[in-house]
Amino acid sequence: MFQLARQLYADTLRRLHRNPSIERPNPSIAMRCRICGSDDVMRDAWAQWDENAQQWALGSMFDAAFCNLCEADTSLAEVPLASLKEMPA
Numbered sequence: 001m002f003q004l005a006r007q008l009y010a011d012t013l014r015r016l017h018r019n020p021s022i023e024r025p026n027p028s029i030a031m032r033c034r035i036c037g038s039d040d041v042m043r044d045a046w047a048q049w050d051e052n053a054q055q056w057a058l059g060s061m062f063d064a065a066f067c068n069l070c071e072a073d074t075s076l077a078e079v080p081l082a083s084l085k086e087m088p089a
């Protein structure tokens with residue numbers, strides 16, 4: 001199961017590499033910490049060296065997330081960008 005998910009993700013990355021406009025969330029989203037709402041968040045991931053591109057490429061991404069503001073593990077909320085722009089600053 002994990003192997004299948006990994007393969008699907010690798011296929012998606014290859015498609016993204018060829019055409020970055022596809023597979024993007026539509027509408028665009030923001031990632032927010034579910035605890036404090038900060039956008040200063042990260043996900044655990046592995047990078048693989050791409051010999052053709054001569055740069056590291058995202059290989060696998062894991063569920064674990066970290067918030068720099070909370071300085072702790074968290075979970076992430078996907079928020080539509082449009083809804084953020086409607087909010088007063």
Ligand SMILES: [Zn+2]
Pocket residue numbers: 033034035036037038067068069070071074
């Ligand atoms: Zn947080």
